[in-house]
Amino acid sequence: xxxxxxxxxxxxxxxxxxxxxxxxxxxxxxxxxxxxxxxxxxxxxxxxxxxxxxxxxxxxxxxxxxxxxxxxxxxxxxxxxxxxxxxxxxxxxxxxxxxxxxxxxxxxxxxxxxxxxxxxxxxxxxxxxxxxxxxxxxxxxxxxxxxxxxxxxxxxxxxxxxxxxxxxxxxxxxxxxxxxxxxxxxxxxxxxxxxxxxxxxxxxxxxxxxxxxxxxxxxxxxxxxxxxxxxxxxxxxxxxxxxxxxxxxxxxxxxxxxxxxxxxxxxxxxxxxxxxxxxxxxxxxxxxxxxxxxxxxxxxxxxxxxxxxxxxxxxxxxxxxxxxxxxxxxxxxxxxxxxxxxxxxxxxxxxxxxxxxxxxxxxxxxxxxxxxxxxxxx
Ligand SMILES: [Zn+2]
Numbered sequence: 001x002x003x004x005x006x007x008x009x010x011x012x013x014x015x016x017x018x019x020x021x022x023x024x025x026x027x028x029x030x031x032x033x034x035x036x037x038x039x040x041x042x043x044x045x046x047x048x049x050x051x052x053x054x055x056x057x058x059x060x061x062x063x064x065x066x067x068x069x070x071x072x073x074x075x076x077x078x079x080x081x082x083x084x085x086x087x088x089x090x091x092x093x094x095x096x097x098x099x100x101x102x103x104x105x106x107x108x109x110x111x112x113x114x115x116x117x118x119x120x121x122x123x124x125x126x127x128x129x130x131x132x133x134x135x136x137x138x139x140x141x142x143x144x145x146x147x148x149x150x151x152x153x154x155x156x157x158x159x160x161x162x163x164x165x166x167x168x169x170x171x172x173x174x175x176x177x178x179x180x181x182x183x184x185x186x187x188x189x190x191x192x193x194x195x196x197x198x199x200x201x202x203x204x205x206x207x208x209x210x211x212x213x214x215x216x217x218x219x220x221x222x223x224x225x226x227x228x229x230x231x232x233x234x235x236x237x238x239x240x241x242x243x244x245x246x247x248x249x250x251x252x253x254x255x256x257x258x259x260x261x262x263x264x265x266x267x268x269x270x271x272x273x274x275x276x277x278x279x280x281x282x283x284x285x286x287x288x289x290x291x292x293x294x295x296x297x298x299x300x301x302x303x304x305x306x307x308x309x310x311x312x313x314x315x316x317x318x319x320x321x322x323x324x325x326x327x328x329x330x331x332x333x334x335x336x337x338x339x340x341x342x343x344x345x346x347x348x349x350x351x352x353x354x355x356x357x358x359x360x361x362x363x364x365x366x367x368x369x370x371x372x373x374x375x376x377x378x
Contacts, residue, residue, distance in 0.1 A: 004373065007032040008040025008357045010347075011327040021353045024373035029349060038367055041330050042345045043080025043354035045337040046311045047161065047238060047264065048119060048210070050085050051271035057084040062097050067104035071111045073274060075376050077310045078366040080354035081114055081344050083161060085268075088122030088135040091147060098155035105158070113372055116341045117160025120151065121209065124164040124174070125189035130216025131165070132189055134305065143174035148181075159183065161340065163209040165190035166200035179204030184340050187235070189214040190225050197228045201235060207340070210268055211237040212246050212254055230254065236262040236336065241318035242309035244295045248321035255322050255332075265314050265333045270306035272296060282306070316363040326360060 004021045009032075016032030017040065051057055053073040055066035067084070074082055086097045098118060105112040122135050124143040132140060143164060151159050161184040166175070171192075175185050187200055188209025208229045215225070229235055237258050241251055245268075255263045267273070272280055272290050279299060282288045287299040294309040309317070311333055318329045338345025344354065353373035359365040369377040 002373065006040070006353075006355060006357070006370070007036045008038050008355075009036055011039050011041060011330055011360075017347075019347065019353070019355070021370075021373045024353055026347065026349055026351050026353050029347065037359075038357040039360055040347070040355060040357050042334040042338070042347050042351075043356050043369065043371070044078045044311050044315075044333045045341060045345045046074070046079050046082040046267050046269075046333075047337050047340065048085050048121070048266035048268045049074070049082045050087065050269060050306070052269045052273040052308075052310070054271055054275055056271035057097050057101060058087055058089065058093075060093070060096075062100045064100055064104045064107055067101055068108055068111055071104075071108070071114050074114065075110075075369055075371065076366075077312045078356040078358070078364070078369055079114075079311055080356070080369065080371050081116060081338075081341055083117060083119035083341075084115060085119045085121050087120075088125065088139045090139055091150070094120070094123070095151065095154045098151055098158060102155035102158050110371065116344070118155065118158050119161040119163065119186075120159050121163040121188065124162075124168060126165045126167060126191045128191050128216075131191045131214055133214040135189060142168045143171060145174060145177040148174075148178065152181075161186060161207075163188040163207075165192055166196045166205065167192040171196065172199050172203040175200055175203035175205055186238075187225075187229060192225060192228075194223045194228045197225065197232065201232055206234060206236060207264075208235045208237040210240050210245070210266065212250055213240060230257045233262075236264060236339075238264040238266040238337075239318075239332075240268050240307050241265050241314040241321060242267070242294060242307050243317045243321070244293075244304060244309075245307060246321075251318065252322045255324065260324070260328045260331055261336065263332050264337045265311060265318060265329070266337075267309060267311045267314060268307040269310065270296070270308060272306070273308035273310060275308075312364050312366060320362070326364075 018032035020028040163186040185205040186207035288305040334345035355370040
C-alpha cells in the first residue's frame with residue numbers, strides 16, 4: 001500500500017492544505033504548514049486536443065507511439081486528462097484514428113488513465129465557408145447513427161463526445177440516439193437557426209464547442225448562432241483563450257454571459273504545438289507559419305490555421321484577458337470540464353490523485369504532476 005503526503009496552497013482560499021494519498025486516491029484533506037510556497041490544483045483537463053509535439057491523432061501518420069508521445073507531452077504541461085479530438089475525414093480515416101487511440105490505451109496504462117474518451121469533432125457539421133473552418137468540405141456529411149455505431153465498434157466504445165451542427169433535418173433524432181448511448185453532444189461549426197439550436201438542446205445537447213470561432217467574418221447582427229448559444233442556459237461553452245482566437249473583450253464578455261460554472265477552456269492544439277517557430281506544411285491548411293507567440297496562420301495571410309498554445313499557457317492569458325482571478329480560471333480548466341469526465345478535476349476525498357503543484361507569476365509554471373498518485377514530472 002503506497003502512501004504519500006502532498007502539501008500546497010489552495011488558490012481558492014490561499015490556505016495551505018495537506019493531502020493524504022493512499023493507493024492513488026485522496027483519503028484526507030487537512031490544513032497544511034504555513035511555510036509552503038507552491039500552489040496546488042487538480043490536474044488540468046483539456047476536452048479538445050488534435051495533437052502536439054509534432055504528433056497528431058488525425059491523418060495517415062497517426063501511430064500508437066505518437067499517441068504515447070502526445071500523452072507524455074500533455075503530462076509535462078500539467079494536463080492529466082484530455083480528449084483526443086478526431087476531426088472530419090473519410091470514415092476509413094476516422095476509424096483508423098479511433099483504432100490507433102484504442103490500441104495506445106491498451107498498450108499503456110498511463111495513456112488509458114489520461115484519455116477517458118475521444119472527442120469526435122465532425123463530420124456532421126456545417127459545410128458552409130467560414131462555419132466549417134479547416135474541416136475538409138468533401139468529407140462533411142449528414143448525421144448517421146449507423147456510422148456512429150461503426151466508430152464505437154472500431155474502438156471499443158471509446159467515443160464519449162461528438163461536436164455536430166444541428167442544422168440537419170434529423171439532428172434531434174441523432175442527438176437523442178447519442179445521449180441514449182451516454183455520449184456528450186456539443187454544438188459547433190454550425191449555422192443552425194435559433195429554433196434548430198433550441199431543438200438540439202431539448203434533445204440533450206449540453207455543450208458549445210469553441211464558442212466564438214468557426215464562424216464567417218460577417219454574421220447577421222441577430223439572431224445568430226453566438227447569441228442563441230450564449231443565451232441557452234443548458235449549454236456549457238468551451239473557449240480557446242490562446243490570445244489569437246478570441247479578442248480579450250470577446251472572451252471577457254462571453255465568460256461573463258455564460259458564468260464560470262458553464263465555461264470551459266480548451267487548447268484545440270494541433271501537431272505543430274511545441275514546435276519551433278517557422279514555416280511548415282500542415283496536413284490541414286497546407287503552407288502555414290508558426291510565430292514566436294504561438295499564432296499559426298496560413299502563409300502570407302492573417303487567417304488562423306489552428307491553435308498551438310497549451311492549456312497551461314491559456315490559463316495565464318485567460319486571467320489577463322478576462323480580468324478574472326486565477327482560482328476561477330483554474331476551475332474552467334479542471335472542475336467544469338471534469339463534469340463531463342465522471343467529475344474528475346476536483347480535489348476531494350475519494351478522488352483520484354491527479355494533481356499539479358505550480359508557481360504563479362502571472363503565468364502558471366508547473367512544478368510537479370501526479371497521475372493516480374504517481375509522481376510524473378518534477
Ligand atoms: Zn473546431
